[in-house]
Amino acid sequence: MALKELGLGEILEDIEKRYPEERDIIHRAFEFVSEKHSGQLRKSGEPYVIHPLEVAKTLAELNMDSTTVIAGLLHDTLEDTDTTYEEIEELFGKDVADIVEGVTKIGKIKFKNLREAQAENFRKLILATAKDIRVVVVKLADRLHNMKTLNHLRRDKRIRIAEETLEVYAPIAHRLGIWEIKRSLEDLSFKYLYPKEYERVRKFVSQSLEDLEVYLKKFVIPKVREEIKKAGIKAEVTYRPKHLYSIWQKTIRKNIGLEEVHDLLGVRIIVDTIQECYVVLGLIHSLFKPVPGKFKDYISLPKPNLYQSLHTTVVAPKGRMVEFQIRTREMHLRAERGIAAHWAYKEGRERVQEEEVFSWLRSLVENIQGSKNPSEVLDNLKRELFSEEVFVFTPKGDLIVLPVGATPIDFAYHIHTEVGNHCAGAKVNGRIVPLNYRLQSGDQVEIITSPAKKPNPDWLKFVVTSRAKNRIKHYIRQVERENLLSEGKRLFEKARESVNMSQEEFLEKLRKKVRFKDEEELYIALGSGKLSVSKVVSLLSPKKKASTEKSRGRGRGRATMDGLEGVMYEMGSCCNPVPGDEIYGVVTRGKGIVLHEKGCSNLRYVAEHFPEKVFRVKLKPEGKFKTKIRIKARDRIGILSEIAKNIAESGSNIWESTTRTTGDGTAFMDFTIDVTNKKHLRDVMKSIKSVEGVEACSRLYS
Structure with missing residues (x-):
């Protein structure tokens, strides 16, 4: 059918007149789209080509650049014909191909649950998916012509499309300030949704x-x-x-x-x-x-x-x-x-670049705001137009909003904790992807689960939502607790057997000596090393009490200093010296002699200002001495219980322990332990370093 018979000749001619320098390429685009849509009819019975031409007409009336007008002509070719992206790019350029592809992506969005909050998410999704604002303008022009011909559809479809238009597309037109389209979309939606x-x-x-x-x-x-x-x-x-x-x-x-x-x-x-x-x-x-x-x-x-x-x-x-x-x-x-x-099209000039648009906005804001910071206003506008969130879909088409950088693991935990805990893999748009894949707006995500799969601490390195991080850490702590319980029960039996008591008698007597809420708390204290087997045995074995107290050394004892016997001393809590260190005594009021390791900063201060108070000390290696160590490790399930076990097996007891984990999964553990001498300390540290994941172990000075 000829253009004249369809009444399209004047429309095409009017469009071409607006763009004299691009007249030929616009005409070629129309011929291309006429051929591609040949034989296709709209619900009204009219040839399909009328629709893209009407869309292009609206864009031309908005004075959009010729690239956008051509994209308007071609906007349905990727979706409804055998045309490829490469074909459009070769014939009409990359910009046109990108805009058409963007419109096609938006067209695939399934709108569900258009309540107020979700409607806003759909608006953001469209803006985020588009990347180039011209994609949104083409989509608005497309929706406008579809609304003008809505009467040819079934009533249920009319209602659905009108609701989408009023809740999603009209507000976008308002947000972008395109008043002409906003007004028309609202009035047309009003007509179908509230006819009376x-x-x-x-x-x-x-x-x-x-x-x-x-x-x-x-x-x-x-x-x-x-x-x-x-x-x-x-x-x-x-x-x-x-x-x-x-x-x-x-x-x-x-x-x-x-x-x-x-x-x-x-x-x-x-x-x-x-x-x-x-x-x-x-x-x-x-x-x-x-x-x-x-x-x-x-x-x-x-x-x-x-x-x-x-x-x-x-x-x-x-x-x-x-x-x-x-x-x-x-x-x-x-x-x-x-x-x-x-x-807006300007004769003899290529389209205005997006950077120029925002440059213009910046100068406008500067004029408006005077001394106020214009970049803040501009950033707010950009954030409004180019969202910092990703909008993805479940296999059923439900819309999920996640922060930029979110992964399938974040998605899984958003759905349900159990889905996250048993996540074995993920499909995005039907393709298997790694679990650290960064989701993009418009992705459809399917989580593959398996009862055998458990959370991996390595997930903490790439998940971004606090929900996912908290659920993974909770699981790790739960497993860690189970490991400590198991180890604690083993050590409990070891201590009970060594004093030859029944479980009831052992617990009853121990409860009088040590405060613990319940048996689980006792097992965890034993498993983590906060309560040692030797400490338990010493508390329940009066005969061993004196020697134990001596071995634990409450920080006081006797030392040999340059041949002087029987002088009272106290171990410096700042450096915790042990036999084998180069040790010096400092004469103090009230405490007698306080012993310090050679490298101690407190010792250096006294030696510099009061050298007469400092003596070289030779400490007899009797009993055990408290010292502090710091461990740096990659946090994983069970690492704390393994370290506590190795310390115990090296003949040392844990008096105190604290653990701090950083955002990148690095754990810093501080232990107060007892050792007989410096060689014993080295042996304990060597055993700790053999634990998988431990990166460093060193003495800790206050």
Whole structure:
């Protein structure tokens, strides 16, 4: 069928006239799409090619660049024909191919549960998926024509599409400031979702507008034009009715009747400069009495979508309220077309780069904000348009919102703790991916589970959500606790057998000596080394008590110093010296001699300022001596119990222990242990270093 017969010739010609330098490539694009969609019909029975041409027409009317218009012509070819991305790229360039691919991705999004919070997530998903804002503009133009032909679909489909449009696409058009499309999408959705209310508002507006127009033309506009002319300002004075959906929303928001909506028609005044905007505002207020609280300065304080204008409502002749909007031509273009205005076609010039758009926004914000930091406003706008979240789907099509960088493990724990704990693998868009794969907006994620699979501490290195981190750590602590319980029970039996008591008698006597809430707490104390077998045995064996106390050394004893016997001493808690160290004594008041290891900072201070108080000491290796060590290890299940076991098997007891784990899975463990001498300490540390995952072990000085 010829273009003329379809009524498409004039549309195509009008588009081509707007882009004289790209006329040939636009015509080639139309011929390409006509061939690809040949034989395809819309639900209306019309040839399919009408739809892409109408989309391109809308984009041209928005003055989008030629790249976007061509992408509008081709936007359905990847989805509905045998066309490939490579084919589009070769014939029309990478930018066109990328935009068409972006529109196709958005078209595959399945909208479910359009309650308020989810609707906002879907809006963010579209913006995040698009990457290039022109993709969204093409999708809005596509949705606009689909809404205009919605009457050819079944009622249930009409309702679903209208709901999507009102909850997702119209707010995006608003966010991007594309007023023309926003208004049309809202009114068309209103018509299908609330037909009775739509008809009631339509009839009221239709009946009221004629009277309002006569009133404005007779009593308001002539006076305004005359005053502006006297001031020597060149201005356009027009009026425009509010769109139906906004009128209906106002009645709901303010709980008023239609007859109480006074701003059905707004007067718009367009001038050349910002200064003239304020001059005209003064003229309006001198002609008519302003209504208190009804003045808005969106020039000094723009809306989030960078809309700028002065709004004022006045009491005009006969007591009628009239709203005025005053703006510059540039502001008017932006108000009608929003961000689309920044890709406006300019003859002899390639499309405006996205960087240029944000450069323009930056300069605008600087003008508006004055001394305030414009980059913050710009960053907020970018965050609004290019979300810092990823939007993925379950196999059933439910939308899940996760932070950027999220992995299948994060997704699994978001679904349920058990799904995360038994995650064995993941499929993204039908393909197996590694568990540290970074999810992208639009991905469909399927988790493969297995009862045999358990959380891996290595997952902590790449998960990003606090929920996943907490669940993994909880599982690790749970397993660690089970290991400590098992080891504690073994040591409990060892201690019980050594004192030859029944379990009941052993527990009863031990409870009188050691405080513990229940048996589990006792087992964990034994398993972690906080309570040693030798300590338990010494508490329940009076004969061994004295020797044990001596071996534990409460920090005091006798030493040999340069041949002097029987002098009382105390071990320095700052360095915890042991036999085999180079040890010095420091004479103090009240404590007698305090012993320090040669490298101790406290010893160096005393030696420098009071050298007469420092003596070389030869310590007899009797009993055991407390010292501190620090262990650095890769955190894993069971590592604490293995270290405690190796310390015990090396003939040492743990008096105290603390553990700290960093975000990257590195554990730092501090132990206070007892040893007989420096060689014994080296043996204990060597045994600790043999534990898998231990990276370092060294003495710890306070």
